[in-house]
Amino acid sequence: xxxxxxxxxxxxxxxxxxxxxxxxxxxxxxxxxxxxxxxxxxxxxxxxxxxxxxxxxxxxxxxxxxxxxxxxxxxxxxxxxxxxxxxxxxxxxxxxxxxxxxxxxxxxxxxxxxxxxxxxxxxxxxxxxxxxxxxxxxxxxxxxxxxxxxxxxxxxxxxxxxxxxxxxxxxxxxxxxxxxxxxxxxxxxxxxxxxxxxxxxxxxxxxxxxxxxxxxxxxxxxxxxxxxxxxxxxxxxxxxxxxxxxxxxxxxxxxxxxxxxxxxxxxxxxxxxxxxxxxxxxxxxxxxxxxx
Amino acid sequence: xxxxxxxxxxxxxxxxxxxxxxxxxxxxxxxxxxxxxxxxxxxxxxxxxxxxxxxxxxxxxxxxxxxxxxxxxxxxxxxxxxxxxxxxxxxxxxxxxxxxxxxxxxxxxxxxxxxxxxxxxxxxxxxxxxxxxxxxxxxxxxxxxxxxxxxxxxxxxxxxxxxxxxxxxxxxxxxxxxxxxxxxxxxxxxxxxxxxxxxxxxxxxxxxxxxxxxxxxxxxxxxxxxxxxxxxxxxxxxxxxxxxxxxxxxxxxxxxxxxxxxxxxxxxxxxxxxx
Numbered sequence: 001x002x003x004x005x006x007x008x009x010x011x012x013x014x015x016x017x018x019x020x021x022x023x024x025x026x027x028x029x030x031x032x033x034x035x036x037x038x039x040x041x042x043x044x045x046x047x048x049x050x051x052x053x054x055x056x057x058x059x060x061x062x063x064x065x066x067x068x069x070x071x072x073x074x075x076x077x078x079x080x081x082x083x084x085x086x087x088x089x090x091x092x093x094x095x096x097x098x099x100x101x102x103x104x105x106x107x108x109x110x111x112x113x114x115x116x117x118x119x120x121x122x123x124x125x126x127x128x129x130x131x132x133x134x135x136x137x138x139x140x141x142x143x144x145x146x147x148x149x150x151x152x153x154x155x156x157x158x159x160x161x162x163x164x165x166x167x168x169x170x171x172x173x174x175x176x177x178x179x180x181x182x183x184x185x186x187x188x189x190x191x192x193x194x195x196x197x198x199x200x201x202x203x204x205x206x207x208x209x210x211x212x213x214x215x216x217x218x219x220x221x222x223x224x225x226x227x228x229x230x231x232x233x234x235x236x237x238x239x240x241x242x243x244x245x246x247x248x249x250x251x252x253x254x255x256x257x258x259x260x261x262x263x264x265x266x267x268x269x270x271x272x273x274x275x276x277x278x279x280x281x282x283x284x285x286x287x288x289x290x291x292x
Numbered sequence: 293x294x295x296x297x298x299x300x301x302x303x304x305x306x307x308x309x310x311x312x313x314x315x316x317x318x319x320x321x322x323x324x325x326x327x328x329x330x331x332x333x334x335x336x337x338x339x340x341x342x343x344x345x346x347x348x349x350x351x352x353x354x355x356x357x358x359x360x361x362x363x364x365x366x367x368x369x370x371x372x373x374x375x376x377x378x379x380x381x382x383x384x385x386x387x388x389x390x391x392x393x394x395x396x397x398x399x400x401x402x403x404x405x406x407x408x409x410x411x412x413x414x415x416x417x418x419x420x421x422x423x424x425x426x427x428x429x430x431x432x433x434x435x436x437x438x439x440x441x442x443x444x445x446x447x448x449x450x451x452x453x454x455x456x457x458x459x460x461x462x463x464x465x466x467x468x469x470x471x472x473x474x475x476x477x478x479x480x481x482x483x484x485x486x487x488x489x490x491x492x493x494x495x496x497x498x499x500x501x502x503x504x505x506x507x508x509x510x511x512x513x514x515x516x517x518x519x520x521x522x523x524x525x526x527x528x529x530x531x532x533x534x535x536x537x538x539x540x541x542x543x544x545x546x547x548x549x550x551x552x553x554x555x556x557x558x559x560x561x562x563x564x565x566x567x
Contacts, residue, residue, distance in 0.1 A: 186397035193363055193391040194411045194462070195384055204410065208401045287401035288442035 022065055029061040030054035063256045072260040084239070087264045093241040095268060097157055097229040101164020102222050108165060109172025109217070116173070117180040117206070118198065127177075134170050138163065138228065143235035156233075160241075164228030168221035175217030179210025211287065215280040222272045230265060242268075310377040312466055312498040313339040313362055318371035320357055320524075330523035331357040335371070337517065337526060339500065341465075344492050346501045346509035347517045348555065349562070354524020355502045355517075359468050362500065363389050376465060383466075387415060390459030394471040396451035398443040398458075404430065405439035408458045415462055429457040432491060449480035456488070460495070467499045474504065485511055486540055493536065506559075507543060510534075510552045518555060520562025528558040 027050070034053040038045045055064040063071075075087035082089065112130065115122045142163050149159040183205050191201045233243025242265045249258035320332040332354045339345050347355035360366040361373060364380035375383035383389070398407045408426040417425070430436055433453040443451055452472055459467060473481040489512055492499055503509050509516045516530045532551050534542055542548050 184397065186393045186395055187399065189365055189393070190391065190397060190411075191414075192365060193384065193389045194414045195387055196414045200414050204414065205399070208399070211401070288403060288444075 019065055022062075023055070026060065026062045026064045027051055027054045030057055033057070033061070058256075059253045060255055063259050067256050068259040068263055071256045072263050075260055076264070087242075087245070087260065090240060090242050090245045090261070091264050091268055094226070094229050094233065094243065094265075097160035097232065097241070098164055098222070098226045098268075098272070100157065100161035101228055102168055102218075102225040104161060104165040105168035105221055105225060106172055106218065109169040109221070110176050110214070112169065112173040113176030113180055113210075114202065116177050118202075130170065130173060133166070138167060138231055139234075141166065142231050146232065146235055160229050160232035163232035164225040167228040168225040171217045171220040171224070172214070175213045176210055179213025180206045182213065183209045208287065211283065215276065215283070218276050218280075219273050222276055223269050226265065226269050226272060310341075311338045311374075312341045312343070312376060313337065313500070314372075314374045315358075316372045318358075318361070318373050319369050320354070320361060320366060321369045332361070332368070333523035333525045335524075335526055337529070339498060339515075341498050342496050343515060344499045344501065344513050345515045345517060346503055346513040347519055348503055348506065348509045349519030349559065350504075350521055352521035352524070353519040353562075354521070355519050356470055357524060358519075359470055359500060359502050362466075363391055363468050387462055388465045390462070390464035390467045392452070392455050392459045392467070392469040392472045394474050396443070396448070396455040398451055398454055400443050402442075403439065404435065404441050404443070404446070404454050407443070407454055408461050411458060411462045425461055425463075426457070429461045430454075432460065432494075433457045434487065447480075449476050449484060452476065452484065453487075456491075460491075460497075465498060467497050469499065469501045471502050471504065473508070481508070482540055488512065489538070506552050506555050510548055510555060511538075511540070511543060516551075516555055518558040518562065520559075527562045530554050530558065 031050060031054055034050055034057070038049065038053065054060070056067070057063075060067070072087065075085060079086040079088075112122075112126065116127060117123075145163050145166070146156075146159045149162060150156070180202075187205055187209075188201070191205055196204070229241070230243040230246070233241040234247055242261050245261040246258055249255070249261060315335050315337045318332055318335040318337075319330070322329045322331055335354075335358060337358075347358060349355050357366055361368050362375060362380060364384040373380055375388060378386070399410065402410065405423075405426055408429055409422045412422040412425060427436075427439070430439060433456050435450065435453055435457065438446065438450065438454075443454070446454065456469075456472070459469075473484050476484065485508060488499075492512075499512075501509070501512060510532055511534075514532055516532060517526055518528045518530065519525065520527045530551065534545075534547060534551070
């Protein structure tokens with residue numbers, strides 16, 4: 001029990017401090033509007049009225065945490081799944097683009113890494129372009145991808161997935177290049193004494209050796225893939241998805257809606273990274289990793 | 293040049309045809325940023341089939357380089373080198389070598405059995421054949437019952453035995469061992485030396501063995517190639533005629549001490565430890 005308390009204690013403390021700061025900030029940021037309104041009504045008001053009002057506004061500058069949680073709860077559990085107000089529905093739309101983009105990015109990243117490791121030309125010629133590609137802001141590229149792929153008749157899912165792929169192939173490619181080059185000289189020499197073909201060397205040595213690197217990259221990639229999917233929903237004025245929810249929230253000044261969509265997005269991101277971690281542990285067990 | 297001794301003997305006493313390894317005037321120069329380094333200079337050596345030959349000498353004498361050249365892991369600069377009558381490259385493609393390194397270099401994601409099976413997979417043997425051979429080799433090195441363990445669950449000595457089983461699995465004609473027991477404690481080392489000698493006597497393979505240890509070389513080999521650095525070269529080849537079926541206690545014998553003394557004298561004559 002003591003150990004548990006010791007482990008949980010710091011977390012509770014940090015969360016407590018953060019919440020306290022947040023509530024204080026909500027009072028500070030929302031106070032000007034509230035004061036204006038209270039003065040307009042004309043009745044005398046005290047500090048208690050001020051604080052209560054700043055924490056319960058309909059369109060606050062900064063909503064209080066309990067307002068966000070309440071809206072999130074209502075949008076997730078208190079709304080029909082097919083309703084446009086359901087966060088589960090929006091999350092599912094974004095999730096499908098995220099997963100498709102992640103899968104494409106993993107495949108592309110691994111293929112690029114295999115090419116780079118085996119070909120001097122690709123190593124010298126391709127890698128600089130890949131790095132350059134990541135210096136272009138995704139916000140500049142996203143609308144073009146959406147417009148081009150849209151005019152070719154692809155559904156929004158595909159254009160969002162392509163944007164996700166564009167973001168997440170990079171960490172995968174970089175991680176896998178390192179991973180595919182990670183086998184020791186002796187392990188490579190052994191392959192040579194057995195006259196293994198390049199393909200056998202790849203499948204039996206380089207790829208298994210790269211697995212830990214792949215998972216480290218995959219955790220970054222799935223998080224950036226989610227960001228890519230959300231960003232991909234912004235320029236289209238999409239009707240569905242967490243990005244669309246954010247956008248409509250900002251059109252109509254629905255700050256609470258924005259924050260609850262953000263909460264949903266971060267929960268989704270945490271869940272996705274955790275899912276990759278689960279797969280990593282399962283694969284690790286199969287590959288004889290020491291029980292941690 | 294070097295007197296290579298009389299008739300070489302195989303462990304099984306089989307008649308010998310083409311030598312397992314033949315080097316004539318072999319040189320190997322590494323190009324380094326500090327200029328060329330002569331790793332091997334005018335090496336002449338013939339290893340007959342079934343022999344157990346050790347290369348001994350201080351660091352930088354080219355013993356590992358010579359072995360790597362035999363295994364086609366390094367390319368000689370000049371001279372000729374044949375393995376079973378063909379070039380090292382052809383011999384490698386014909387899978388003539390089993391190589392055991394100083395480190396076991398097991399693949400950590402494969403269990404013991406699958407590590408031994410790996411070269412057999414690469415050769416394209418059927419699943420049943422792979423399994424049967426690997427089980428047999430693991431029995432040979434005394435690791436039956438450890439098939440499902442992963443490398444990290446084994447001691448250093450056991451890992452090295454797995455790597456020996458792996459090297460033997462595809463039944464190479466030539467077993468190349470580069471200080472295979474160098475990283476192990478002396479007790480384990482003695483034990484593995486004894487086992488290796490038994491293995492050699494049973495299989496009759498040609499073994500080339502690189503070592504720093506005089507007593508290890510004398511105990512195991514029927515010929516000891518003494519090498520010296522700068523430039524790497526052979527100074528003497530010493531015949532050892534210790535009795536077959538010898539145990540570790542042969543190291544207390546007069547004959548053993550005499551051969552060890554000759555090796556020590558040869559090493560000294562190479563001025564190998566003075567500079």
